[in-house]
Amino acid sequence: MYPKAPQLLQGKGVTDDPVTESYWKVANGIRLTGMPAFKTKLTDTQLWQVSQLLAHANEVSDSVKRVLVTDITTPAPPLRSALSSKDK
Ligand code: HEM
Numbered sequence: 001m002y003p004k005a006p007q008l009l010q011g012k013g014v015t016d017d018p019v020t021e022s023y024w025k026v027a028n029g030i031r032l033t034g035m036p037a038f039k040t041k042l043t044d045t046q047l048w049q050v051s052q053l054l055a056h057a058n059e060v061s062d063s064v065k066r067v068l069v070t071d072i073t074t075p076a077p078p079l080r081s082a083l084s085s086k087d088k
Pocket of ligand 1: 001003004005006008013014022025026033034035036038050051054
């Protein structure tokens with residue numbers, strides 16, 4: 001993927017950016033990159049929660065990060081909203 005997806009729980013990530021800026025990027029995605037828009041997948045509260053988490057990523061303890069950063073080889077569970085009605 002180009003540009004590469006940033007590792008937002010490592011280093012500075014977006015901790016220097018206003019939370020409103022990250023909220024906008026998570027909600028609307030970033031055009032011409034692989035960054036998708038999440039506003040139809042997450043509630044407004046969830047969009048703010050994930051944006052606040054990233055804005056404060058440098059304050060998150062290592063033990064919490066270990067829980068959040070799953071092994072990339074572990075398949076993610078399917079999104080409920082991605083299931084069509086016949087799969088439910
Ligand atoms: C809930 C999940 C996600 C969140 C909260 C999130 C959040 C973000 C944020 C805040 C940025 C901006 C970083 C910056 O300004 O420096 C970003 C960039 C990016 N994200 Fe995501 N992201 C998510 C999922 C994904 C997924 C699933 C992909 C691809 C499969 C992706 C690909 C990218 C890429 C390629 C960029 C860099 C765009 C650029 O360089 O301009 N993201 N993401």
